[in-house]
Amino acid sequence: MPTRHSDQHRSSFPCTIWVVNPFDDIPGEGLPPIRFWSLCRVLAARGHDTTWWTADWSHRRKARRTPPTGVRASEGFGLQVVPVRAYTRNVSLARIASHRDFGSNFERLATELVEAGTLARPDVILVSLPPLESPEAAVRLARRYGARLVVDIMDLWPETFERLLPGPLWLRRFASPLLLGRMRARRRAIVAVADGISAVTRTSLDTTLEGSRRDVPRHVCYLGADMPQHDGSIADVGADRPLQCVYAGTLERSQDLQTLVGAARILATESVPVTLHVAGTGALEPMLREAAAAITGRCDLKVHGLLAKPDYERLLLRCDVGLVLVKPESCVTVPYKACDYAAAGLALVNSLPGELQRLVDEYHAGIASIAGDPASLASVIRRLATDRAMLAKMRHGARRLAAAVFDRSHTFPRFAEWIEAIHAGG
Numbered sequence: 001m002p003t004r005h006s007d008q009h010r011s012s013f014p015c016t017i018w019v020v021n022p023f024d025d026i027p028g029e030g031l032p033p034i035r036f037w038s039l040c041r042v043l044a045a046r047g048h049d050t051t052w053w054t055a056d057w058s059h060r061r062k063a064r065r066t067p068p069t070g071v072r073a074s075e076g077f078g079l080q081v082v083p084v085r086a087y088t089r090n091v092s093l094a095r096i097a098s099h100r101d102f103g104s105n106f107e108r109l110a111t112e113l114v115e116a117g118t119l120a121r122p123d124v125i126l127v128s129l130p131p132l133e134s135p136e137a138a139v140r141l142a143r144r145y146g147a148r149l150v151v152d153i154m155d156l157w158p159e160t161f162e163r164l165l166p167g168p169l170w171l172r173r174f175a176s177p178l179l180l181g182r183m184r185a186r187r188r189a190i191v192a193v194a195d196g197i198s199a200v201t202r203t204s205l206d207t208t209l210e211g212s213r214r215d216v217p218r219h220v221c222y223l224g225a226d227m228p229q230h231d232g233s234i235a236d237v238g239a240d241r242p243l244q245c246v247y248a249g250t251l252e253r254s255q256d257l258q259t260l261v262g263a264a265r266i267l268a269t270e271s272v273p274v275t276l277h278v279a280g281t282g283a284l285e286p287m288l289r290e291a292a293a294a295i296t297g298r299c300d301l302k303v304h305g306l307l308a309k310p311d312y313e314r315l316l317l318r319c320d321v322g323l324v325l326v327k328p329e330s331c332v333t334v335p336y337k338a339c340d341y342a343a344a345g346l347a348l349v350n351s352l353p354g355e356l357q358r359l360v361d362e363y364h365a366g367i368a369s370i371a372g373d374p375a376s377l378a379s380v381i382r383r384l385a386t387d388r389a390m391l392a393k394m395r396h397g398a399r400r401l402a403a404a405v406f407d408r409s410h411t412f413p414r415f416a417e418w419i420e421a422i423h424a425g426g
Helices: 035-045 071-075 093-115 133-145 159-164 169-193 202-208 257-269 285-294 309-317 336-343 355-362 374-386 388-406 408-424
Strands: 016-020 049-055 078-082 124-129 148-153 196-199 218-220 243-248 274-279 299-305 321-324 347-350 366-368
Touching: 016 035, 016 133, 035 049, 035 071, 035 408, 049 093, 071 078, 078 093, 093 133, 124 133, 124 408, 133 148, 133 169, 148 169, 148 202, 148 408, 196 202, 196 408, 202 218, 243 309, 243 336, 243 374, 257 274, 257 285, 257 299, 257 374, 274 309, 274 374, 285 299, 321 336, 321 374, 336 347, 336 388, 347 355, 347 374, 347 388, 355 366, 355 388, 366 374, 366 388, 374 388, 388 408
Parallel strands: 016 049, 016 124, 049 078, 124 148, 148 196, 196 218, 243 274, 243 321, 274 299, 321 347, 347 366
Antiparallel strands: none
16 A cells, blocks of 8 residues: 555645656556656645556566556556557667557547546646657647646656667767757757656756756656665674675666676685675576576675565665666666665665766765776675775665655655646646
8 A cells, every 4th residue: 555645745736647657667567666656656645636647568577567456546546558569679669669659649548538528637747758759749738738747857868879879989979969869859849848847867857958048947856765664773794794785677788787797706716705686687687697607606696586575675685785787878877776775775886977976975875886897896895895894884874875865755745846836837
């Protein structure tokens, strides 16, 4: 059951809000609520008539989804599922076609339901970007029904595609405006008419609004985490206990997992007592399992696969270090895993320069490693394995970071209040 907020947190001006995102897991799909599920819960608890529009194809599971019955009774918000064609690869023409389906079918279904009186006209439409097609449909629907439009920047499209262009860096930079310029123009057109722009990081917000002169309300709400239900204490870790590190998340090529395998081999050769846990699934899972079987000695690489929420939470709480191993060219700035690690009180080993590392440094919550450099990662892990006093300080710093910046019980109500202010400004 969702966590309900007390009446003092209910809005004095309840309205009808549509939340549009095809990617996040919905109720009944096994994983805990993340951004849009959490936001819908908060908006509904504040008294708003909230409907989440999603796709009938699961982006994570690559499988057809059927929404459970009774979502509004159990969660407080409605769920509208939009038919789209399937895709199996994240970078593919089939995925582009699926996004087109989502945009056109969302607009068609929304119009039909409103005109039939089945669904109330929206006062606010909050739509995620990417993809581009559903925000473009939301622009037209907002105009049709006089709704306020909020665009939530989840990823940098088309910047994230630059790394997929062939050739050396100088050639990709030359070709990018020619090949991806149309996508940038579409994004600019969406942003130009939005009544508010929110984003998962400051970097995403600034990049999206670069060159924009419009005084549009803006807000940053990190992906965040639900703080674990414990007292926040961190046990003293003796030097005789192997260091417990975890990488959690997708096992795809945008993640720096070859570097993890290389570091594990170095640490095994050096007989450093450490266990490296990997939790998640993806195309690189077979490679990781093969490597884990070959690594012997005091360094142990364990591949758990995709864990259910209780098992995932238990794994984090018995670890000491969280590994943020993401290739910088992925355009990811502050991933989910960093928020989860900090909430669990894990020292962060981070390969992403920029916004996340600034937060880590500010709160003394971890240490940087160099992406693509197994020796750098092995050196950082070795240092944490031998200096347990420094490890304890960084773990406390990570908890402070989570409480100040990532705690959804505070950040999502503030996000909801900002959305309400956009509505009131209309």
